[in-house]
Amino acid sequence: MTTVASTGSAPKSLPLILARELASNLATPIFLIDATGTLVFYNDAAALLIGKPFAELGEIPALEFGAVLEMSEPDGSPVRRRDTPAGIAFSHRRPAHRTLVATGYDGVRRVVEVTAFPLFGAAEELHGVVNVFWEQAATGGGV
Amino acid sequence: MRARVGGCRGSLAAPGADTVRYGGNTSCVEVRLDSEHTLVLDAGTGMRSLGVAMQSESAHELHVFLTHLHLDHLQGLGFFRPLFRAGTDVHLWGPASPVQSLADRIAIYLSPPLFPVRLGDIPARLTFHDAPEEAVTIGSATVRAAKVTHQGPTVGYRIEEGGTTLAYLPDHEPSLGVELSEEPSAWISGHGVADEADVLFHDAQYRDDEYLHHVGWGHSCIDHVIAFARKARVRTLVLFHHDPYHTDEQLEELLTDARRRWPGAEEQVCLAQEGMTIELDCDGVRRSPTPG
Numbered sequence: 001m002t003t004v005a006s007t008g009s010a011p012k013s014l015p016l017i018l019a020r021e022l023a024s025n026l027a028t029p030i031f032l033i034d035a036t037g038t039l040v041f042y043n044d045a046a047a048l049l050i051g052k053p054f055a056e057l058g059e060i061p062a063l064e065f066g067a068v069l070e071m072s073e074p075d076g077s078p079v080r081r082r083d084t085p086a087g088i089a090f091s092h093r094r095p096a097h098r099t100l101v102a103t104g105y106d107g108v109r110r111v112v113e114v115t116a117f118p119l120f121g122a123a124e125e126l127h128g129v130v131n132v133f134w135e136q137a138a139t140g141g142g143v
Numbered sequence: 144m145r146a147r148v149g150g151c152r153g154s155l156a157a158p159g160a161d162t163v164r165y166g167g168n169t170s171c172v173e174v175r176l177d178s179e180h181t182l183v184l185d186a187g188t189g190m191r192s193l194g195v196a197m198q199s200e201s202a203h204e205l206h207v208f209l210t211h212l213h214l215d216h217l218q219g220l221g222f223f224r225p226l227f228r229a230g231t232d233v234h235l236w237g238p239a240s241p242v243q244s245l246a247d248r249i250a251i252y253l254s255p256p257l258f259p260v261r262l263g264d265i266p267a268r269l270t271f272h273d274a275p276e277e278a279v280t281i282g283s284a285t286v287r288a289a290k291v292t293h294q295g296p297t298v299g300y301r302i303e304e305g306g307t308t309l310a311y312l313p314d315h316e317p318s319l320g321v322e323l324s325e326e327p328s329a330w331i332s333g334h335g336v337a338d339e340a341d342v343l344f345h346d347a348q349y350r351d352d353e354y355l356h357h358v359g360w361g362h363s364c365i366d367h368v369i370a371f372a373r374k375a376r377v378r379t380l381v382l383f384h385h386d387p388y389h390t391d392e393q394l395e396e397l398l399t400d401a402r403r404r405w406p407g408a409e410e411q412v413c414l415a416q417e418g419m420t421i422e423l424d425c426d427g428v429r430r431s432p433t434p435g
Contacts, residue, residue, distance in 0.1 A: 010335075011329050011338075014290035014292065015290075017330055017331075017332050020330060024321070041330075121239075123239050123273065
């Protein structure tokens with residue numbers, strides 16, 4: 001299995017470009033992670049979850065993403081990054097789906113259905129992960 | 144290196160009195176390297192005349208780089224005379240597929256009932272390669288491919304030799320869903336192929352008003368190709384893949400429109416023309432004939 005590096009100003013691979021174009025035109029929150037684990041894009045709907053637009057935060061290394069959008073179990077216990085759908089899709093190269101709670105900069109806890117799946121190219125190389133959130137309902141005030 | 148256009152029409156060969164000035168043959172560009180290696184970009188109907196010209200040569204190794212396998216980029220292969228010369232090594236490069244090998248996909252065309260000769264009966268030694276996403280060295284040049292936005296698996300090619308760069312993106316719709324002028328370069332399809340190229344051959348199939356009826360078909364209009372070329376800071380832009388319905392006069396109107404959109408760089412924008420040659424070296428870029 002090979003991976004395709006794409007961080008910073010290096011040209012992005014076509015699967016990532018097309019995924020970004022799709023995400024940019026949807027009202028569903030979508031986060032794109034490249035093959036190195038860097039969050040390279042999120043759309044405007046995802047910016048509503050985080051509380052800040054992508055243009056303000058830019059690309060975010062995997063280790064720092066937890067500080068931007070905190071993910072927890074529905075009972076409030078923390079979830080390990082590798083156990084999130086994105087972590088599973090990235091590490092195990094397979095789709096994953098879970099119900100989690102996302103807390104962004106505004107402190108609002110949102111119950112979200114999260115689906116993540118890997119993007120494989122024609123030679124089965126990994127280009128990244130698409131991470132889709134569906135908000136169920138707001139659950140109240142700040143943490 | 145020296146590039147010679149064998150065909151620059153898009154989609155379908157379009158011979159006739161209305162297209163005689165710029166030519167009716169489909170995509171094929173020969174690139175001669177300083178090391179005397181020969182590369183052929185795409186195998187449209189323009190490949191036939193290139194093959195005729197190569198008959199008297201003793202070249203034993205040729206590299207054919209296919210951007211994709213639509214017929215207008217493949218149809219000349221069966222009429223390329225070096226293929227019918229035993230002892231010639233022909234390397235065919237094309238976009239990878241998770242489903243079928245390049246040879247199997249090309250054989251769909253080169254077999255009955257679509258073509259009388261089977262791929263396996265071609266006398267030349269054929270070697271098939273996935274388009275190189277890491278640069279490969281051929282003679283004095285390096286060649287690198289990248290997947291680009293078009294219908295089906297498609298790549299563009301970047302050829303570098305002695306500090307000069309030729310980029311080839313004959314079928315490309317980088318604007319799909321985005322505003323090119325506002326997009327970060329890294330997120331534009333094909334940018335890595337074209338970035339600061341001395342010469343860029345680029346899809347320019349449609350007028351802007353025509354494009355409105357062809358969004359998603361995989362081709363560019365003049366507004367897009369100019370925005371793409373400016374963003375990539377290319378030095379010479381060759382408008383390529385002419386629409387089969389466009390006459391010579393219409394192409395020249397399109398060129399006028401393109402030059403108007405790139406003030407100060409008017410002489411750097413031209414129409415691809417059958418038989419046109421472009422030489423690239425440390426002294427710059429020279430076109431012949433100089434299109435109007």
